[in-house]
Amino acid sequence: xxxxxxxxxxxxxxxxxxxxxxxxxxxxxxxxxxxxxxxxxxxxxxxxxxxxxxxxxxxxxxxxxxxxxxxxxxxxxxxxxxxxxxxxxxxxxxxxxxxxxxxxxxxxxxxxxxxxxxxxxxxxxxxxxxxxxxxxxxxxxxxxxxxxxxxxxxxxxxxxxxxxxxxxxxxxxxxxxxxxxxxxxxxxxxxxxxxxxxxxxxxxxxxxxxxxxxxxxxxxxxxxxxxxxxxxxxxxxxxxxxxxxxxxxxxxxxxxxxxxxxxxxxxxxxxxxxx
Amino acid sequence: xxxxxxxxxxxxxxxxxxxxxxxxxxxxxxxxxxxxxxxxxxxxxxxxxxxxxxxxxxxxxxxxxxxxxxxxxxxxxxxxxxxxxxxxxxxxxxxxxxxxxxxxxxxxxxxxxxxxxxxxxxxxxxxxxxxxxxxxxxxxxxxxxxxxxxxxxxxxxxxxxxxxxxxxxxxxxxxxxxxxxxxxxxxxxxxxxxxxxxxxxxxxxxxxxxxxxxxxxxxxxxxxxxxxxxxxxxxxxxxxxxxxxxxxxxxxx
Numbered sequence: 001x002x003x004x005x006x007x008x009x010x011x012x013x014x015x016x017x018x019x020x021x022x023x024x025x026x027x028x029x030x031x032x033x034x035x036x037x038x039x040x041x042x043x044x045x046x047x048x049x050x051x052x053x054x055x056x057x058x059x060x061x062x063x064x065x066x067x068x069x070x071x072x073x074x075x076x077x078x079x080x081x082x083x084x085x086x087x088x089x090x091x092x093x094x095x096x097x098x099x100x101x102x103x104x105x106x107x108x109x110x111x112x113x114x115x116x117x118x119x120x121x122x123x124x125x126x127x128x129x130x131x132x133x134x135x136x137x138x139x140x141x142x143x144x145x146x147x148x149x150x151x152x153x154x155x156x157x158x159x160x161x162x163x164x165x166x167x168x169x170x171x172x173x174x175x176x177x178x179x180x181x182x183x184x185x186x187x188x189x190x191x192x193x194x195x196x197x198x199x200x201x202x203x204x205x206x207x208x209x210x211x212x213x214x215x216x217x218x219x220x221x222x223x224x225x226x227x228x229x230x231x232x233x234x235x236x237x238x239x240x241x242x243x244x245x246x247x248x249x250x251x252x253x254x255x256x257x258x259x260x261x262x263x264x265x266x267x268x269x270x271x272x273x274x275x
Numbered sequence: 276x277x278x279x280x281x282x283x284x285x286x287x288x289x290x291x292x293x294x295x296x297x298x299x300x301x302x303x304x305x306x307x308x309x310x311x312x313x314x315x316x317x318x319x320x321x322x323x324x325x326x327x328x329x330x331x332x333x334x335x336x337x338x339x340x341x342x343x344x345x346x347x348x349x350x351x352x353x354x355x356x357x358x359x360x361x362x363x364x365x366x367x368x369x370x371x372x373x374x375x376x377x378x379x380x381x382x383x384x385x386x387x388x389x390x391x392x393x394x395x396x397x398x399x400x401x402x403x404x405x406x407x408x409x410x411x412x413x414x415x416x417x418x419x420x421x422x423x424x425x426x427x428x429x430x431x432x433x434x435x436x437x438x439x440x441x442x443x444x445x446x447x448x449x450x451x452x453x454x455x456x457x458x459x460x461x462x463x464x465x466x467x468x469x470x471x472x473x474x475x476x477x478x479x480x481x482x483x484x485x486x487x488x489x490x491x492x493x494x495x496x497x498x499x500x501x502x503x504x505x506x507x508x509x510x511x512x513x514x515x516x517x518x519x520x521x522x523x524x525x526x527x528x
Contacts, residue, residue: 041386112386132384152326175327175385175386176384206384223466223476223489227474
């Protein structure tokens with residue numbers, strides 16, 4: 001199945017109930033199986049600028065590379081799949097463009113952004129993230145985060161200082177330990193996962209998961225999986241009904257069919273003749 | 276504002292200690308940050324670790340132990356107004372730093388520029404779904420009419436308007452084999468119908484209850500009129516019809 005037929009993708013972003021402007025940016029490219037979500041930070045409109053740069057660098061550069069070489073090929077430099085390498089390289093590229101803009105223009109000083117991005121190819125998904133924007137997966141009955149925040153709170157949970165339950169009471173939310181555009185280089189965390197038909201992936205900014213419990217997010221997806229645009233609307237509505245303290249963005253990706261790449265001699269022969 | 280500990284005995288305030296250090300020690304010996312010269316207090320009795328706006332209390336293996344909010348405690352994540360008791364002495368923890376839900380400014384994401392360790396992949400946690408299967412009326416002899424809902428708990432960070440807390444809405448089935456059955460809409464979302472055939476969702480929101488079409492060729496109807504694709508706010512005693520099942524929506528007082 002062609003990837004744009006195999007995946008159903010919807011995205012929605014909303015400034016929330018308190019903030020006057022939206023510093024989140026979302027974008028997707030169904031033909032290349034790419035989804036990107038960024039949550040910018042910085043004074044005046046610098047947050048929008050940072051998240052906007054991140055999303056546009058990712059979408060244009062990834063497309064550019066994948067038009068030349070398949071994501072399943074091996075990357076010569078890193079020996080990872082091109083699909084993995086292309087996310088890692090372009091998060092770094094976005095980092096440098098934001099960092100340079102912030103250095104050269106005083107009104108952008110100190111701006112940065114979190115990012116979470118997924119590239120779906122060959123029945124898999126490569127996931128790269130920096131900061132506290134998340135990707136979750138609903139598989140059957142199980143709803144879980146597949147990214148781990150780069151935040152002080154997550155580090156405290158990891159080191160056992162604080163339990164996951166008590167973390168909700170912390171006054172140290174919103175302190176990210178990694179962000180795009182703050183320093184000259186950044187190390188994105190990149191993983192590759194197999195997908196299953198029926199999986200639903202959720203990318204969101206912290207405006208969702210700070211306002212709505214994971215359990216309620218999962219239940220909403222489970223109940224409304226038959227209508228993805230409605231599920232996205234309901235998630236944003238719940239965040240806003242609970243106070244909507246921050247911008248809220250969601251991207252939902254539903255795997256409707258297999259998008260495995262053709263394999264074997266016959267496929268190779270076919271693609272040979274196509275070229 | 277910095278968090279602080281207020282030392283008192285028998286209701287008399289003795290001293291205030293701002294928690295400015297990463298580690299504030301409490302004990303009998305004078306080198307402690309909070310020195311309490313009393314034999315019931317161990318020489319190095321306890322410590323408070325402060326990380327930015329959060330503080331953690333830890334008993335350092337004292338002879339007579341420590342009590343937090345009336346409970347003997349080894350380790351405790353301190354919250355505003357917690358009371359630590361050491362012997363006859365009380366230490367009240369004050370931290371009126373606004374929490375995330377009370378200050379819009381404070382919750383702006385900030386970058387903490389510190390060396391970062393490589394994160395490990397997250398362990399899974401299960402999401403459970405309540406299936407009110409026993410209250411499920413039959414649509415046909417072989418197919419179940421499923422009712423699913425989110426957990427009723429309202430997160431502490433997420434207060435629901437008082438109007439909806441006081442009034443619980445109920446759906447009563449008016450025909451078919453489950454005639455008379457009632458379903459309390461105590462959750463944020465409740466779905467009605469059969470997946471793949473016709474499903475609608477009932478959302479409880481601060482300003483009321485809404486029905487929205489989810490899937491299926493037909494839309495649900497309210498008082499005989501199809502609601503279409505848009506959310507429709509329900510009024511007391513509205514009659515909902517979905518996949519041949521008639522239901523009355525009403526508010527319980």
